[in-house]
Amino acid sequence: MSGRYRRLIVLTQYLANHPLDQVSLTELSQQLGVAKSTLSEDLVLVKDTLEHHNLGRVESQVGVQGGIRYVPDRNRTQHSLRQWSQALSDPVRMMSDGFLYMTDLLFNPRWIDPMGQLLAERFIHADIQFVATVETKGIPLALACARFLGVEVVLLRRDNRLSEGSALSINYLSGSSRRIQSMSLSRRAPVRGGRVLFVDDFMKAGGTARAAQDLLADFDATIQGVGVLVATVAPEQKLVEQYSSCLNWDEADPQSVKPSTWAWELCQRTSVPKEGIEHDGGIR
Numbered sequence: 001m002s003g004r005y006r007r008l009i010v011l012t013q014y015l016a017n018h019p020l021d022q023v024s025l026t027e028l029s030q031q032l033g034v035a036k037s038t039l040s041e042d043l044v045l046v047k048d049t050l051e052h053h054n055l056g057r058v059e060s061q062v063g064v065q066g067g068i069r070y071v072p073d074r075n076r077t078q079h080s081l082r083q084w085s086q087a088l089s090d091p092v093r094m095m096s097d098g099f100l101y102m103t104d105l106l107f108n109p110r111w112i113d114p115m116g117q118l119l120a121e122r123f124i125h126a127d128i129q130f131v132a133t134v135e136t137k138g139i140p141l142a143l144a145c146a147r148f149l150g151v152e153v154v155l156l157r158r159d160n161r162l163s164e165g166s167a168l169s170i171n172y173l174s175g176s177s178r179r180i181q182s183m184s185l186s187r188r189a190p191v192r193g194g195r196v197l198f199v200d201d202f203m204k205a206g207g208t209a210r211a212a213q214d215l216l217a218d219f220d221a222t223i224q225g226v227g228v229l230v231a232t233v234a235p236e237q238k239l240v241e242q243y244s245s246c247l248n249w250d251e252a253d254p255q256s257v258k259p260s261t262w263a264w265e266l267c268q269r270t271s272v273p274k275e276g277i278e279h280d281g282g283i284r
Contacts, residue, residue: 004042006030011039012046015058015070020124024067030242043068047237072117080114081259082246088230090259099232099256100249106140106201115246116144118263119199119227124245126224129194130154132216134183138200145199151196154191155277156212160184167216172211183211185219192219203231203244203245205236213240230257237261 010032015023023234029039048060056072084105088095093101105111119141132154133142139155146153161168164186174181185191198212209226216223231238231245234252250256 003249007034008046011042012050015046015068018150019056019070019072020120021150022061022069028068055132056107062283071121074267074269077114077118078264080111081118081237081246081263081267083111084115084229085257085259088247088249089255091255094254098251100202102201102230106137107254109140109144112146115229116141116146117148117246118246118266119145120148120198121266122227122262123197123225126197127195128197128224130191130196130221132156132191132196132197132212132223133199134158134212137202141201142199145197145227147196152190153194154185154189156215157184157186158182161186163178163183164188168215170211170215172207172214174207181208183208185215189219191221191240194219194221195224196221198223198226199228200226201229203234203243206240209243210239221223231260 006139011028014028022085025036025039029036034042043058049277050056050058050070054075055072056070059069059071061067061069080170088102090098095101128149130153131142131146132150133139134156135158137154142153157164157167159182160169165188166187167184169182169184171180171182173179196216198209198216200208203209203226206226208226209223225242226240227253228243228245230247230249231243233250244262245260247257248260249258257268
């Protein structure tokens with residue numbers, strides 16, 4: 001196998017393993033041991049091949065901090081939004097207590113990974129350093145989102161665990177379960193002073209997200225955004241000022257789970273947006 005074929009395989013694999021990351025051409029050429037002009041020729045071939053087979057795009061970023069960025073194909077994300085909407089609108093998923101059953105879908109990588117990509121693209125310009133979530137159903141979405149952002153996940157516990165040492169705890173009222181719940185974070189968590197994206201599977205009033213914001217504030221960490229898979233239409237005013245939901249659910253019409261405006265618009269775009277898309281309940 002020629003050196004170029006090997007280099008093309010390594011280059012494609014590298015981009016696939018670093019989705020949405022802005023990669024410096026200088027650093028990449030040094031890693032591959034080739035001149036930037038040679039690397040540029042290789043990238044043209046990789047870019048054309050990926051686009052021809054609808055596997056994503058390689059975008060160029062100009063300026064001092066410029067480079068390249070691999071953006072996975074959004075057709076899969078758009079298709080996934082339709083799948084989620086159809087699946088969650090099925091009457092059999094409506095439970096007697098008014099909840100939607102979606103645990104099976106949350107823990108299926110083929111279903112949750114596209115939603116993680118969607119939230120990652122939503123907050124790609126927010127300089128996120130950590131993705132935080134509350135155990136347990138928010139974990140798959142948080143991990144998927146963190147993978148695309150290239151950051152680690154910080155887990156907020158429902159209760160303190162002896163195995164994690166001393167921790168800070170907070171009590172709060174959950175809007176979805178309408179019960180007093182607790183949330184704790186180990187003092188050893190590496191989130192202190194960081195910029196955090198809080199991710200969860202479901203939001204009704206926003207009590208969990210607000211409690212996470214208050215708890216992380218004790219670590220001098222700031223929540224730069226809140227991303228959830230499904231949010232209810234009511235109440236319109238949540239306990240957090242800004243949030244981004246992939247899907248919206250009108251409880252007055254249980255079979256009406258629909259993609260949110262920003263999510264659908266983002267799937268239509270041909271490049272990574274330079275800034276957040278303005279919409280109701282989301283970042284400006």
